[in-house]
Amino acid sequence: MTRDSGLKTALVTGGAGFIGSHLAEELVRRGYQVIILDDLSTGKMENIKTLINSSRISPNPVNSKNSTNSMTRGVDFIEGSITKLPLLQEIFQGVDFVFHLAAIPSVPRSIENPLASHEVNTTGTLNVLLAARDNGVKKVIYASSASVYGDIPTLPKKEDMPPNPQSPYAVSKLCSEYYCQAFYQVYGLPTVCLRYFNVYGPRQDPNSQYAAVIPIFIKRLSEGNPPTVFGDGEQSRDFTFVKDAVEATILAAESDATGVFNIGTGQRVTINNLARLITKLTGKDIKPIYQQPRPGDIRHSLADISKAKEFGYSPKHTLEQGLRQTIMSFCNEP
Numbered sequence: 001m002t003r004d005s006g007l008k009t010a011l012v013t014g015g016a017g018f019i020g021s022h023l024a025e026e027l028v029r030r031g032y033q034v035i036i037l038d039d040l041s042t043g044k045m046e047n048i049k050t051l052i053n054s055s056r057i058s059p060n061p062v063n064s065k066n067s068t069n070s071m072t073r074g075v076d077f078i079e080g081s082i083t084k085l086p087l088l089q090e091i092f093q094g095v096d097f098v099f100h101l102a103a104i105p106s107v108p109r110s111i112e113n114p115l116a117s118h119e120v121n122t123t124g125t126l127n128v129l130l131a132a133r134d135n136g137v138k139k140v141i142y143a144s145s146a147s148v149y150g151d152i153p154t155l156p157k158k159e160d161m162p163p164n165p166q167s168p169y170a171v172s173k174l175c176s177e178y179y180c181q182a183f184y185q186v187y188g189l190p191t192v193c194l195r196y197f198n199v200y201g202p203r204q205d206p207n208s209q210y211a212a213v214i215p216i217f218i219k220r221l222s223e224g225n226p227p228t229v230f231g232d233g234e235q236s237r238d239f240t241f242v243k244d245a246v247e248a249t250i251l252a253a254e255s256d257a258t259g260v261f262n263i264g265t266g267q268r269v270t271i272n273n274l275a276r277l278i279t280k281l282t283g284k285d286i287k288p289i290y291q292q293p294r295p296g297d298i299r300h301s302l303a304d305i306s307k308a309k310e311f312g313y314s315p316k317h318t319l320e321q322g323l324r325q326t327i328m329s330f331c332n333e334p
Contacts, residue, residue: 264303
């Protein structure tokens, strides 16, 4: 595979997913040569159909050496898994930045199948770090999660708080953070771990049984159905619009930052108030229904983002602005 040596090259694992596709899009806009790696277990080709070149690159490391596809300006797609270290060792050659977003991204799913979450989220991250180290990647930016804090009552959450993961998913994310920090300390591979706080926006899948609250609320209300709230609805979250999360991710890569950083807004809203706002914005007068709390869910979440501000991060979108764009994108879907 050949690449344009005059361009910065970024590889996005999980780049056909919700956040990953937005990140790939913005990297292209900023002049990066982008490679997307995704096994399409949760990612979708439709998320990146306007970005990728005319055909896929073979996921077979041997065959891909003779592939007629060449890495040219824009985006190329490789269908493959981060659990396959030989594949990573090949496709990381000549890469400047690795944005590692690939994961099994669900607390309930991790509770049902903790082994799968560990193999993809933790062992997969170790593979990414090994391939990055061996190929001289300049920096790895890892998508972690606010779930590592668990249900610590202190708000806002600060990076120096002792973690208290409450689910196999959160454990897998924390373990991967430790691997990132170890690779920086032992091998000198610069790494950044971004603890995303409840990212939402266009392309977030509302149809999965593990879907996040905002796309589910929008979908149910748009269909004339009541949104379902687990628990009393007074649990609160720091919801982060995807464009702000992407901006933070690129800033973290292009700065000298290393270590762990919260990526949120520094503001929180209860699920009850979220339901009211989405109800207003969709023009539906439908009351939510309530069910028992889900295991592994935390009560409150709020980010202290002062550390991320040091590398220039500042969220630009209010919750209402982000929800308006998200609702509009749902309305425009075929």
